[in-house]
Amino acid sequence: MLSLFTKSSEKSDLLLLALFAVVVFAMPIWLAPFGAAYPDLMQRFAIYGIFATGFNILFGLTGYLSFGHAAFLGVGSYTAVWTFKLLGMNPIPAIIAAIIVAGLFALLIGFISLRRSGIYFSILTLAFAQMCYNLAYSVLTPITNGETGLRVLRDDLRLFDAPTVGDGGPLLSHIGGIEMTGMPGFYFAAVLLVIMVGLAMRIFRSPFGMMLKAVKTNQTRLNYTGVNTRPYTLAAFVISGMYAGLAGALLCVIDPLAGAERMQWTASGEVVLMTILGGVGTIIGPILGAALIKYFENIFSAFNDQTLNDIFSFLPDQLQEGFVSVTSLFVGEGWNLSLGILFVIIVVFLPGGVTEGLNRIGRFGLRRLGIGHKSKNEDETSPAPGE
Amino acid sequence: MGILEVRDVNKNFGGLKALHNVNLDVQEGSVHAIIGPNGAGKSTLLNCFIGRLTPDTGSVMFNGSTLLGLKPHEINQAGVVRVFQTPEIFSELSLLENVMIPAFAKRDGAFKLNAFSDVARHGEIREKAMHMLEEVGLANDRDKTSSSMSRGDKRRLELAMCLVQDPVLLLLDEPTAGMSRADTNATIDLLKKIGGRGVTKIVIEHDMHVVFSLADRISVLAQGTVIVEDIPSKIKGNEKVQEAYLGGAHL
Known part of the structure; x- marks a missing residue:
């Protein structure tokens, strides 16, 4: 069963995708015991899953570590809101426009950044992303509405669904009257997540994907093999930029507001964490990573001193105070500290991320059940440690 | 001349x-x-x-x-194809994939964005690569990665990667x-x-x-x-x- 994750054919890919779709669509059911089955959080699982999946096409396959992918997320968001403002609240044109504009942005930034590799590439992408962020805050205020953030207003053009006089409802995107908030919003994002994961699977299994993996191991050799690597890396960069643009647009579909903080370097760093935490170069890893981070963000940041006092109330007063003051560092505002520790633990003990952990457990389980003849391919296809 | x-x-x-x-x-x-x-x-x-x-x-x-x-x-x-002195191999890929890549490069040119076609659909490339692996005597290891190979085997793989390009x-x-x-x-x-x-x-x-x-x-x-x-x-x-x-x- 778990070997499906590593050894794949076209047929097993489809099966896996179907399985994945079922798991995603059933999230409201199986996430309930974890206290995560509310739409707002599940929407973010799906959207950041798309973001990380796209990022993984670049980082996981080619090894090029972009530190500025949040720029494309932000560009996608702004484009989506502008489409809402100009054309109307239907999310479909907004998504298409966001993917195209983010793709063009990626083409420009990638064209320049990919002239360098390694750390220089990372720094270049970081620089471009910070430029975008600062421009959005300052010079481009007419387009981005600066600090306030860009939102859809009552008197916007909205060519195709201009508000009727006295239309007092909230400004939400909708398809055929179904507003893209709450559960419909989640299912909209979930459908797109499944489609985008399906596309990523195809890329992983295509000659194009094979070339990208070869870029990661030995780009110079690939040149001497008669392959022009630049168009390949640029295509990977643009594709992953488009994924980010889609994710950015979806953030605005469920909540039509775009702010510059979405392009901050912390947001770029977050997607790197998601991918590494989940498992670089695997299909499912980045999605798991995205879900884990969003889940922990949600759970830990909700804790406050009161809840901690309740938890440790069984202890004597002195101890309770001590425990609360120590643990409070790791929750609420300080949840990033917990995330950092989790990240360190994963990278040190499971360099292949959560996916590697699951594979290990799976193999162990199979062996225990006695059906586990150790598949000879499993070891080799598990992601390489510490890229 | x-x-x-x-x-x-x-x-x-x-x-x-x-x-x-x-x-x-x-x-x-x-x-x-x-x-x-x-x-x-x-x-x-x-x-x-x-x-x-x-x-x-x-x-x-x-x-x-x-x-x-x-x-x-x-x-x-x-x-003009060069066989490298120190074998330069795509170490994360299988032996078969290592030989398929130059075969793709030979057929498709320096760049072709065949992004959405399954590798398995390129049977002739696979066969050509398999044939070449047989010729250098590595066909049985086709699904392994090169990390565990001996130096001599690596050089034979290197040779196969160059020869597959005719x-x-x-x-x-x-x-x-x-x-x-x-x-x-x-x-x-x-x-x-x-x-x-x-x-x-x-x-x-x-x-x-x-x-x-x-x-x-x-x-x-x-x-x-x-x-x-x-x-x-x-x-x-x-x-x-x-x-x-x-x-x-x-x-």
Whole structure:
């Protein structure tokens, strides 16, 4: 069963995708015991899953570590809101426009950044992303509405669904009257997540994907093999930029507001964490990573001193105070500290991320059940440690 | 007229004259060995053919058109393929994939965005790669990665990666260095077999056993210049060669 994750054919890919779709669509059911089955959080699982999946096409396959992918997320968001403002609240044109504009942005930034590799590439992408962020805050205020953030207003053009006089409802995107908030919003994002994961699977299994993996191991050799690597890396960069643009647009579909903080370097760093935490170069890893981070963000940041006092109330007063003051560092505002520790633990003990952990457990389980003849391919296809 | 014509090639590294007025004519279908002591400029010369280095002056013509100024992938696409001295392999990919990549490059050119077609749908590429792996004797390991391979096996894989491209001119940089005697002989047999297909080969080699069992012509390079060029039987007895290269010892 778990070997499906590593050894794949076209047929097993489809099966896996179907399985994945079922798991995603059933999230409201199986996430309930974890206290995560509310739409707002599940929407973010799906959207950041798309973001990380796209990022993984670049980082996981080619090894090029972009530190500025949040720029494309932000560009996608702004484009989506502008489409809402100009054309109307239907999310479909907004998504298409966001993917195209983010793709063009990626083409420009990638064209320049990919002239360098390694750390220089990372720094270049970081620089471009910070430029975008600062421009959005300052010079481009007419387009981005600066600090306030860009939102859809009552008197916007909205060519195709201009508000009727006295239309007092909230400004939400909708398809055929179904507003893209709450559960419909989640299912909209979930459908797109499944489609985008399906596309990523195809890329992983295509000659194009094979070339990208070869870029990661030995780009110079690939040149001497008669392959022009630049168009390949640029295509990977643009594709992953488009994924980010889609994710950015979806953030605005469920909540039509775009702010510059979405392009901050912390947001770029977050997607790197998601991918590494989940498992670089695997299909499912980045999605798991995205879900884990969003889940922990949600759970830990909700804790406050009161809840901690309740938890440790069984202890004597002195101890309770001590425990609360120590643990409070790791929750609420300080949840990033917990995330950092989790990240360190994963990278040190499971360099292949959560996916590697699951594979290990799976193999162990199979062996225990006695059906586990150790598949000879499993070891080799598990992601390489510490890229 | 040779398939590869090198005229008055000079290459300096700072004050060091690595190549000094090198001339070379390689006949189509022949095996041309370049020998010489360490530091004679053999690898430098080879690097000038594949675009890793550009000569300061002189010309390198392949099949009537210049190789100078072309990018490495363009030179490969023209049919000039180099077998690397230290095997450069895509270590995270399986052996089969390692050979499929050059096969794709040969069929599809320097860039083709076939992003959404399944690898399994390119049966002819797979078969070609499999056939090549069989020929070098690695077919049973096709799904393994190269990390656990012996050095000799890596070199055979390297050779398969180059041969699968049906090269016009094959550049071999010490193809048997670090190989056991048995592996060396197997490689010589393999190279002779390709010779039957009319592939022109340039071989840089230290192992005289290999040189004399393969080469049709030999150029001797010393201190950046070709001191002698002749057929193997005459090279053996040439005094200049023994002086410069073998330090006077007899073969």
